[in-house]
Amino acid sequence: MNVAERIFALRSLMKEKGIDAYVVPTADFHQSEYVGEHFKARKYISGFSGSYGTVVVTKDDGGLWTDGRYFFQAENELKDSGLRLMKMFVGDTPSITEYLCDRVPKGGTVAFDGRVLSMGEGQEYEEVLSKKKIRIHYSIDLVDDIWEDRPPLSDKPAFFLEEKYSGESTSSKLMRVRKAMEEYGADSHIIASLDDVCWLLNVRGDDIDFFPLLLSYAIVKQDRVELYVDASKLDDRILDELNKNHVTVHPYNDIYEDVKKMDASGTVLIDPMKMNYALYKNIPCKIVEAANPTILMKAMKNEVELENIRKAHIKDGVAVTKFMHWIKTRYDKETITELSSAARLTEFRAAQEGYIRDSFEPLCAFADHGAMMHYSPCEETDVPLSSGAFFLNDTGGGYYEGSTDITRTFVLGSVDAQMKRYFTAVVRAMMRLSRARFLYGCYGYNLDVLARGPIWDLDLDYQCGTGHGVGYLANVHEPPTGFRWYVVPSKNEHHQLEEGMVITDEPGIYEDGQFGIRIENEFVVKKGVKNKYGQFMYFETITFAPIDLDGIDPEEMSRDEREWLNHYHEQVYEKIGPRLTEEEREWLKEYTRPI
Numbered sequence: 001m002n003v004a005e006r007i008f009a010l011r012s013l014m015k016e017k018g019i020d021a022y023v024v025p026t027a028d029f030h031q032s033e034y035v036g037e038h039f040k041a042r043k044y045i046s047g048f049s050g051s052y053g054t055v056v057v058t059k060d061d062g063g064l065w066t067d068g069r070y071f072f073q074a075e076n077e078l079k080d081s082g083l084r085l086m087k088m089f090v091g092d093t094p095s096i097t098e099y100l101c102d103r104v105p106k107g108g109t110v111a112f113d114g115r116v117l118s119m120g121e122g123q124e125y126e127e128v129l130s131k132k133k134i135r136i137h138y139s140i141d142l143v144d145d146i147w148e149d150r151p152p153l154s155d156k157p158a159f160f161l162e163e164k165y166s167g168e169s170t171s172s173k174l175m176r177v178r179k180a181m182e183e184y185g186a187d188s189h190i191i192a193s194l195d196d197v198c199w200l201l202n203v204r205g206d207d208i209d210f211f212p213l214l215l216s217y218a219i220v221k222q223d224r225v226e227l228y229v230d231a232s233k234l235d236d237r238i239l240d241e242l243n244k245n246h247v248t249v250h251p252y253n254d255i256y257e258d259v260k261k262m263d264a265s266g267t268v269l270i271d272p273m274k275m276n277y278a279l280y281k282n283i284p285c286k287i288v289e290a291a292n293p294t295i296l297m298k299a300m301k302n303e304v305e306l307e308n309i310r311k312a313h314i315k316d317g318v319a320v321t322k323f324m325h326w327i328k329t330r331y332d333k334e335t336i337t338e339l340s341s342a343a344r345l346t347e348f349r350a351a352q353e354g355y356i357r358d359s360f361e362p363l364c365a366f367a368d369h370g371a372m373m374h375y376s377p378c379e380e381t382d383v384p385l386s387s388g389a390f391f392l393n394d395t396g397g398g399y400y401e402g403s404t405d406i407t408r409t410f411v412l413g414s415v416d417a418q419m420k421r422y423f424t425a426v427v428r429a430m431m432r433l434s435r436a437r438f439l440y441g442c443y444g445y446n447l448d449v450l451a452r453g454p455i456w457d458l459d460l461d462y463q464c465g466t467g468h469g470v471g472y473l474a475n476v477h478e479p480p481t482g483f484r485w486y487v488v489p490s491k492n493e494h495h496q497l498e499e500g501m502v503i504t505d506e507p508g509i510y511e512d513g514q515f516g517i518r519i520e521n522e523f524v525v526k527k528g529v530k531n532k533y534g535q536f537m538y539f540e541t542i543t544f545a546p547i548d549l550d551g552i553d554p555e556e557m558s559r560d561e562r563e564w565l566n567h568y569h570e571q572v573y574e575k576i577g578p579r580l581t582e583e584e585r586e587w588l589k590e591y592t593r594p595i
Helices: 003-017 041-046 068-077 096-103 119-130 142-146 170-184 194-201 236-244 252-260 277-281 293-299 303-330 338-350 367-371 417-434 444-456 559-579 582-591
Strands: 021-024 054-058 062-066 084-087 109-111 135-137 188-191 217-221 225-228 247-250 267-270 286-289 355-358 363-366 389-395 397-399 406-412 437-439 467-469 478-483 502-505 508-511 515-518 521-531 534-541
Touching: 003 021, 003 041, 003 054, 003 142, 021 041, 021 096, 041 054, 041 142, 054 096, 062 068, 068 084, 096 119, 119 135, 119 277, 170 188, 170 194, 170 217, 170 236, 170 267, 170 293, 188 194, 194 217, 194 225, 194 293, 217 252, 225 252, 236 247, 247 252, 252 277, 293 478, 303 338, 303 389, 303 397, 303 406, 303 521, 303 559, 303 582, 338 355, 338 363, 338 389, 363 367, 367 389, 367 508, 367 515, 389 515, 406 417, 406 515, 417 444, 417 502, 417 508, 417 515, 417 521, 417 534, 417 559, 444 478, 478 502, 559 582
Parallel strands: 021 109, 062 084, 109 135, 188 267, 225 247, 267 286
Antiparallel strands: 021 054, 054 062, 188 217, 217 225, 355 397, 363 389, 389 406, 437 534, 467 478, 467 502, 502 521, 508 515, 521 534
């Protein structure tokens, strides 16, 4: 069936079951950023392949809600689908709940699979739709009924993350979580987010795109843990460790019925930002809502993790530097496209010891494609690289020693003075934040202006955050902190900066229809001097790869900014140079020269 035929089949089922509107989000059962093929129901029903969006189908209408990152892509992919593009946060575009209230009659029915809708979204639907006496049916997966060749759930094996990588045993982590449970007065704690379960039990898997995580849920009690997972994925090493820590394995989907049997007189701790609506609705006992304790614990990396992460960044720096050399010396001699360049960078990473996979979908954007902040090339949009433009590449690698996230914008050929001015402003923005000294207690939004300052000075801005936390061989976008000038509760980035956090610093300038520039390094939050004013903090840069000097106008930089860049490039040459070929090393010497 083509997309229009699928929507017709969906409407037929809706009519049969008395459903006025059906909602299809972009999610798995764990609110993961990337999802496995089995969970791509929104893509199946709409044809839209972007990573963010929600489809709503009514009896005679329907739309896809997505944000500005994907307007161009969605317009193309929705052709002939019968679905309208609903541009979120633009003009008078209604929210999904506003649309449902307008399109569904009083007393009508809205349905969805509550396992793929977040708890917060489900509660919002309840609150808004109840005012019009619209019923909610949350336990029906209509897409599954028409998706004949739906890919099965992943059956790929999991692996144990040894303590030489994790830096802390499962028993120690459980002890810390149980102490937090006591403080909340909870006798049980349901964990539904994959990165939190995997961090707690020191396991990783291969069940979703890019992030090496395992489809699983956990219920932590004071004397045991109930783990819901496909047991066939677990090897003897993992089972050994689970047994030592009194972890009992249950079939993956059994949690929905098991939760209903929880002691009604007990108290359960749940994170409303990290739980799906169906699981929440099955809980029979008193609920305490708070962030999963594991979120802050895993964000504050221990010394073993930090040493490993530094090693991962050296490996990644080698791969990115080799890639930059390859692009800069060959783009005008052979045909290199966005897609082929992304594949080549993956090859450079795969040649590094301990490489597992890329840490997110490569964003390789040439010329005007770079103006779309999260553009990722596909066969339909792929273009060759040529002279006189910027080539933005935002990519990352996953290694046993940790995950990386780096963006470099390369200058191909020569660019005009304004483009250089903008490029230099972005570099200055990145380095200003990385050089920050601040008192303990600051949040990301206290410091964001440091990065935006050089760009705001040009009366420009970038409509996204400046940085995000990075997980250890887990989610590359990791809460609970980040950099943006305003608070977005759904981003869960509202915690003060703590020692050991690993965060990105990635300001940019994006000119529609022309180009995009982004420069991104990662750093570790460190303690500095402590005196009568309090505990001072600073950032240790851990990303090492050249920043393209062909885009720099030294006249736009202050003396201390030039000194910082020169010192940074000196470190790049010292750390990366010895791992390159002689030809690459000579080239690197030129691209790390003092300015």
